[in-house]
Amino acid sequence: MANQQFKIIGMEKIDDAWSNIIELLQVPNQAGLFILGCFARRVTIYSQQVRAINLIDALAGQGYLTPASKVAVVGAGFSGLTAAAALTKLGIRPTLYDTQTASMHLQRSCVTRYIHPHIYDWPSEDINKIQASLPVLDWSANGSKNVVLEVQRDWDQHYKGKVSERLGKKVRDILVQGQQWQVVIEDGTSDTFDIIILAVGFGAEAEAKFSTTYWGDLPLEAAQVQEQTWMVSGAGDGALTDVIRLCMRHTDHKEALHSVVEELRKLDEKKLNDLCQQASVGIYGTKLFDTIDYDALTQHLDLRPTKIILNATQDELFGTEDEGPRASLLNRLVVWLLCKKERVELLGGRLDATSIKEIGNGDSYEVTVSGSSDPISCHRILLRHGPVAPIQTRKSGHSSININCPPSDLTSLHNKWKVLYKNRQSDPTLIIDWPSDMLSSARITPDFNSFPALWLYSKTKFPNRSDVNPPLRAFKAMFKDEGIQLHLKTFCGRQVQIAGSMPTLAFEDAVATPRMLSHAVQAICRAPVVIVDGSPIAPALAFLLGIRAVVRRGITLVYHQGTMGEVAWKSMPFNLREARIVEIGNNYSVVDFQQPLTAVLEEGLRRFSIHPQLYSDLPGFDTLRSLGGDTKDISARSGTTEILVLCPFDGKYKQNCWVELQRVVQEYFPNSKFPDGPAKRVIDLDAPEMLVRRLFESIRLDEVCIADLTNNRANVYFELGVRLAAHPNGAYTIHCCDTEFSQDGSTEEALRQLLGSRPYSVDADSSAGINEALTSITSRPAHPNGAPKVGLVFSIVVRNIEIQQEAGGTSILDMLWNNVSSAGGTDMSKWTVLPVMYQQNTQINSNTLRFIADGLIAYALLARHNGLTQATDERLASAIYCLDNLKEERALSAETKQKIVELLALIPS
Ligand SMILES: Cc1cc2nc3c(=O)[nH]c(=O)nc-3n(C[C@H](O)[C@H](O)[C@H](O)COP(=O)(O)OP(=O)(O)OC[C@H]3O[C@@H](n4cnc5c(N)ncnc54)[C@H](O)[C@@H]3O)c2cc1C
Known part of the structure; x- marks a missing residue:
């Protein structure tokens, strides 16, 4: 078993969904040319909008789009407008063409038709919902002219200025031009684009002398x-x-x-x-x-x-x-x-x-x-013989637009749709799997422009949409604060405003499905500031914070409403206790809520703007990077050496689960070199260095990781989040299903489903139960219910880190310094923070000191060797000061002290 090929758990589902969407909307062999549903059978306005959103989401998710992409949308009906609006959410400014001078031309002047977004879903309960519930250009059931007005209002208010509208311009030809596409309009002028989205709909019905078209205004009730x-x-x-x-x-x-x-x-x-x-x-x-x-x-x-x-x-x-x-x-x-x-x-x-x-x-x-x-x-x-299709696949057919590609490519796309219907498969372009307040962007670059801050909260705490208004108002006001604006300006060079509504993410939504998780991870990567309602730190929230700890691309501000008593403190993931949790009042008043958060955010931004590489407000980040800093160096420690088990530590768990789990894991991975088996909990990680560093090192290096989700412990979920973001192998997740141990809440249940967690029982025959759980997770390629693409979390995060490195670069020196800073840096008063995590570990004080001293020595040597810049010079000065004090430290070994003395002698004062 030890040499088995470990599968990356549940890789397929999200990618599949996106690939399937692209597969049905992209013209084969014509990269970058997309047709929105012309050959589909579900042809309602709502379904076309869903397709448009899914297409943009999939293109962003699969990396087709960057903010610099040049995108043309041809057709300003409901689907074209929706595609364009979704593109603006990614920071893209698309060009929108239509023959007509007004958008939504077909339905614009029709008053007798009633449009309902879900009526054709009968008998689904959805038909009782009159709201379309779309993340952009939403509308509710109404007469068609009123629906047009509702969408138009939204468009004018939120999107119009972000789109180049070219209405009254019939597109005549779409021509290939190298790697790009040329859009030629009737007057012969043209422009080139990377991506073309043809949202030309299903066409218009032929005008007949004896009949009136469907959107013509016939009062059939007269x-x-x-x-x-x-x-x-x-x-x-x-x-x-x-x-x-x-x-x-x-x-x-x-x-x-x-x-x-x-x-x-x-x-x-x-x-x-x-x-x-x-x-x-x-x-x-x-x-x-x-x-x-x-x-x-x-x-x-x-x-x-x-x-x-x-x-x-x-x-x-x-x-x-x-x-x-x-x-x-x-x-x-x-x-x-x-x-x-x-x-x-x-x-x-x-x-x-x-x-x-x-x-x-x-x-x-x-x-x-x-x-x-x-x-x-x-x-x-x-x-009612249907409209004349605007894109014909037959040579003889008259298309409203000339697409310069072999007709066989269009036929081949048409055939894909035919096969779908013939096989009675459901249409993947209509899958709705969005978070309720969808953060449509899959962009993962930091973005102060359109995504300055994200609020992570609990839907259980704020069940109604209007409940979130008071905190959101306070956050908006915070961003108007002069001090915050000042730092933002030094940091990103301009004033930053939260326009419209601030992006929000309910953690319950984030873990509801793989797709939502993927959106959530992207949002977590993207937001320079994440404000977290951490009262309390629920497992799903801890999980997302774990991912954010690896990404840490800006400020993460966790607040707790009300004083954190001992119970709340103890229930927090131990590794989060060193993060600065801001205690604030229970209401949302300026004094109790806004001002204290503003002060901490301001200080965070100040520090972050001076030394983005040094700033750290979640544990794990620096350790994970400083293990080599190279994202390729991640699979170094095989399962025979160490299997990291993330699990609770309480006595009951130990007695009922751990003893047996350890035994079974040892049997299951028999080639271990260690007599006590390879399975290691955090508290078993014997190491001379600090435990927190050792933990994150294991998370990053151990090939095999098992997470026991029993008892829904927030710290296990935090570490699991870190693991999924830091290692492509992810983790095998299991949980004890005996009622005594599980506290089923819907979010935890969803999270377990999402992670493909396998239940085991200790009631009857524990080893059999655990064994079964281990076998089922290690042998299957993907969880049948669609476990998340663990590798996807990892790959999003890795790409994000690459982007950060491309943007600023993290030198070895920086990493070393970060390493030292994560342990308290040169501010000795902070060193005492770390031992809080493991009071029982009496070694910690000397370990901490040695670790910091080693780090400082290494830093000083390297900095000297590399030549000093202004930044390294300042750091070196604090390092020398700190080392000088350490000379007298009793807890340090004579050898270390000797090194310090020698080093200080080398550096001219
Ligand atoms: C008989 C009938 C009944 C229907 N009933 C319903 C219903 O009850 N409920 C419902 O929701 N839907 C209904 N529909 C469907 C609805 O009309 C379509 O879903 C909707 O119009 C599609 O929107 P769209 O934006 O994709 O395309 P369209 O609304 O067709 O918009 C396409 C746009 O592309 C433009 N265009 C085309 N070619 C070019 C070119 N070469 N250059 C520039 N611009 C171009 C057109 O001018 C047009 O504005 C019905 C359709 C028909 C035919």
Whole structure:
């Protein structure tokens, strides 16, 4: 077992989600050219917006986008606007083209249509939510013109100034130009871009003399309209929606829709479940509805007496094995009910607009469909044959835009969508897995411009959205403080403001799914200032702080509301106790909350702006870097030497779990060189140096790490966060599932799921339980429920560190100095802080001193050797001063003292 190839736990899921999105939206062989859903079947406004957000999210997540990317979005319908808005969140200024002079042109002037974001999700509970709940350009169910106005307002307020709008410009050609794309508009002018997003939608319906388009404004509820005989031609949702509206007496589209949905509530639960289950496995045709009592279900619908003629066959309406259904389950079921109630009469055969004859004064028509010689009379006709696709895959087809790429590439993209539907797979571009307040940016570079500060909080503490307003107001005010602005200015060269709402992250959201975790890690990497509500430090919060400790790219300010009593202090992860936790008042007043936090933030920024490399407010960071500073040097210690076990230490755990776990781990990894087995807890790490350093060294170097999440100890989660961010192998997570040990809270449960933690029991036969847990975690490639991509956390963080190094560089000297600083630096009064962590370790004082002395000596020698800069000179001066004092220190060995004396002699005073 010891030589087994360790799998990186749960690598696939997040990447898969992003790759699948890109796979379905990028034109094959045409890097950087994306088409938003033209070949998709779910064609609602909402679904197009979801696709747009998912695409930008995936492009950012997969590294396609940087703030310098030049991106063109063609089409200013709902999806184009949404894509452009999401791009601005990444600090990108996209160019937005549209033939029309106003955005959302299709729906802009339509008042009779009612749009609901989730209606086609029936029977999902989502249809009760009127809010689309999108992270950008959100809207709620309403008449279409009102929805346009709502989105327009948001656009004008938040995005307009950040996008180059080129409305009234028809894009004629998209041409390849080296590694870039050239967008040519009708007047022949052009511009080049790295990425093109074609958000040209599904096209417009062909104008027909006898019909009105779907977004044309037909009042289908007007009494005189309803008295006429109507023929509707088509089998998609557009046709079926109109059939339903025409069959019912109602005051407006909204009422029609709601009364249908209300009526369907009568379906008994079992039938509804069966229906959904069958529909989800691709059962098609009317057999889906065979057992439904149509009389009962239509009892309260106010149906008008005249029949509607629906020009479609049963197969077209309800689907065949090859084709599947075209319309939503809701519309199909209602139209089936209406057929059963004989309010709808089906008329098969192709209807060609040229076969429509006007009769008399043009107040009625005769229609002949193919395969029939008998003309049918009606007063009004609605052709719902779908829009003309703006991008044609056939050479002969007329595209609204000329894309200069082989047609086979477009066909190949189209085929991917066909295969998806044929295999009845769900559409990955529609997966919604965003944190509730999505931090859409995947950018991980520090960013004072658009992401100056992040607030990490608990949703349990602030259950309603409005609850977060008082602290957010206080944070905003803090950033207006003169002193803070002054330091920010020295640090990033300009005034920094929190415009709009400050980014927030509820830790419960952050650990809810792998994707959310990935967003959270990116946000944690990106924010120069993170303000943390640490009252109390819950496991999930400790986990995120552990990740932040590795990233530490700015200030992390943890506050506690109310005085931290002994209990709160003791319940804190031991390794966080040395971080400066700011104790503040219980309310959000200026005096109790804002002022104390402002003071600490100001001091943090001051120190950070002077010596960004020295500033440290979370443990771990410096130790992790100073082990060589090279991110490649990370897999040095094999499992035969040491297996790090992150776990609780209390007596009960020791007695019930640890003794057995240690034995089993020893058996499980039999090649250990050590008689007492390779498994080591933090307190077993025998070392001459400080324990905290030894711990982080093990976290960084040990190939195998097991985290026992039993009892949901915050310090275990903190260390696990550090581990996931610092080592690509991540950790095998297990937990004791005996009720005595577990305190199931939903967030902890979610966190365990996320980490792919395996339960074991000590009740019956502990070794078997632990063994099973170990086998199942070490043998599987990925957790079936989608454990997070541990390597992803690591890779985001590593990239972030690289960016920091590219930006500023961390020399060996800096690292050495950081190392010394992390132990208290040359300020001897701080050295006493460290032993607090392990009171039982009596060695700590002399260890601390020796460590600091060694560090200072090494620093002084190296600094001398390398030649002094102004910064190293200052540090050297404090090092000399400190070493001079250390000469007299009783706890230091004679050898060390001798070294100090020799060194001091070498340095001219
Ligand atoms: C019959 C029917 C019924 C529907 N019913 C509903 C419904 O009930 N609810 C719902 O949510 N959705 C419904 N839809 C779908 C809805 O219309 C689309 O989902 C939505 O319009 C798609 O938005 P989009 O931004 O992707 O594309 P569009 O709204 O089509 O916008 C595309 C934009 O691209 C521009 N463009 C195209 N070519 C070029 C070019 N070469 N250069 C520059 N600009 C260009 C166009 O001018 C247009 O403004 C229906 C559609 C139809 C056809």
